[in-house]
Amino acid sequence: MNIHDIREQFPILHQEVNGNPLVYLDSAATSQKPLKVIEAVDKYYREYNSNVHRGVHTLGTRATDGYEGAREKVRKFINASSTEEVIFTRGTTTALNTIAASYGRANVGEGDEIVITYMEHHSNIIPWQQVAKATGATLKYIPLTDDGSLDLEEVRNTVTSNTKIVAVMHVSNVLGTINPVKEIARIAHENEAVMVVDGAQSAPHMKVDVQDLDCDFYAFSGHKMGGPTGIGVLYGKKALLEKMEPVEFGGEMIDFVNLYDSTWKELPWKFEGGTPIIAGAIGLGAAIDFLEDVGLDNIAAHEHKLAQYALEKLSTVEGITIYGPKERAGVVTFNLDEVHPHDVATVLDAEGIAVRAGHHCAQPLMKYLNVSATARASFYLYNTEEEIDRFVSSLIKTKEYFTNVF
Template identity: 75%
Template sequence: MDVKSIRSAFPILDQEVNGHPLVYLDSAATSQKPIEVIEAVNNYYHLNNSNVHRGVHTIGTRATDLYEGAREKVKQFIGAKNVEEIIFTRGTTTAINLVAQSYGKSHLSQGDEIVISKMEHHSNIIPWQQIAKVTGATLKYIPLETDGTIHLDNVRKTITPKTKIVAVTHVSNVLGTINPIKEITKIAHENDAVILVDGAQGVPHMKVDVVDLDCDFYAFSGHKMCAPTGIGVLYGKKQLLEQMEPVEFGGEMIDFVDLYDSTWKELPWKFEGGTPIIAGAVGLGAAIDFLTEVGLDNVTEHETMLVNYAMEQLTEIDKLTIYGPKHRAGLVTFNLADVHPHDTATVLDAEGIAVRAGHHCAQPLMKWLDVTATARASFYLYNTVDDVDNLVAGLNKAKEFFGDVF
């Protein structure tokens, strides 16, 4: 993979921050956007700005073709069987809430179980907490191993015939744990439960085939995979989506409206009320083209090389604690002695290095780790070994700055 050429496609990387070349290590929060995506969105507004599905004029037809063309690209990108199974949302959070409010509310009752894990992002915890309160269902957590992985024996013990919904992340945004989704899905189905996968940290970094995984729902966001913010995807098996009622009502999602009753459009449009996120979908389509040209296998291989190198270098730093398993996705979460991660991140920022600091929208996991917050460096296809070396140098500078705690 020609990383130098790839980096040249990301104009934001060609700048200095605080007098240093930018080292962007926060792609798990949001990825940067290649010029192809920026231009695709710009061209939509410049040449094709129109609402979709409603007009018969030329520009409206162009916009509709771009929007629905992006849906087809998503279908192919994740290996779905039917284009009707691709629902555009505002992001992973909206997609999970849609399933919780529609499928969850109608399929759960007193005594039923919802199974999730302690490594989940808040977006895959709070919707299930709320649905459990409304329906009387019980929320259960799959225990974690000491290294932050999930053992399938614990999955089998936690999921029971009472379990109706399993909701787990594909990749932990804190630990980098890559969960055995295919195996968890099999166990869920053996107990007649459906499974939703939070793929926000999965789809951008590895090939995902939803048919091979056999998951019932898969949610992800465009902005973590080189696309604009505000666009996401819910994949759902067609037979399940057809059973579900919309949770947002208004224009575009209706078939016929009478004074006292209405009927809905067919899939996927019954879940896309109002003017959809047209420019975002156009940008997502362009991002998929970009990532397809690079090759997801190449992205995975590059990130694996970077994170392995980072682990080797970071373990040499005295009093630096790394959280999560040895085999992981392309991120490293850590704390430097007793220095608050916000302070660590501030010193790194002074060196032009952007990392994340805080609880990463995973407070139950922070409690399990027995910390209040951590720092996180996350890698993507445009990062280099030099970026890792700069991170290590920045952390050594932080050690000098906070020398009294070492």
């Protein structure tokens, strides 16, 4: 993995921000896009822009081939057993909402339980809150260990024979915790519950095999893995998807429409109402090609090395609190004593360093950690140890500045 060659593929990185070379440490929010993706989307619009599935003309055929070809790339990428199990959505949020609205409301009732964790993103909390309110089910939370991990014994204590759904993020966008979703899925299935995995922070960074994980549903977004915004994937086991009703209705997803009733297309199209996100899917296919050329194992190893390097360097900063376990994905979330995270992010931005500040769409976790907000640096395949050195150096200057001023 040649980091110089990889960085050359990302044109946005080669610029100055506020008079300093850009250091982009916000890939957990959205990743930058390689030339291969930019060119694939541009080529679609320049050369064969057309709707899919409906037309028999040449451009329509090329667009359909590109769109469905991307679905096959996704299938291989996550090792789904069939393209019928790969549904294109607007992103992880839409995928999780689809699962909750279609499967959840039809299969959960009063007295049943939905189990999630305190570290979940809002997108994997609010849909289940709504299902619980609509059905009378109970929403339960698996507690965290002191370092922000999940103890499988606590999972066993929380998941019961009344549990119908267990929904857990694969990797925490705040703590960097890599959850043992394969083992959690086994516990869920022992209790005849289905396993939903939020893969927004895992699919871009490590090999994912949905059959090995034995999850029932898996959701992720294109924009966090080098692909375009507005495109995501819902994976579901075929047997479950076939029984589920669509949540959007209109063109593309119908078989026959009569005056008072209609029937749906087969999988996966019954969940893709309207003109789909054609350019986004083609761009996502190009992103998958790029990531597989680099190698997911290489990306995971590189990010693990960066995370450990960052933890080592940050431990020298006086007055810093770092959240999450030592062994983690490429995310470091922290606070500086007496300095608000937004102030930290503003000063770092003046140095050309982009980090995230706020609650990171995880307010229950912030409350669990007894903080209102944190700052977060997140890494991807294009980041370097030299960038982390600049980040830590600027963080020390930030601390000194606020200490001297106030």
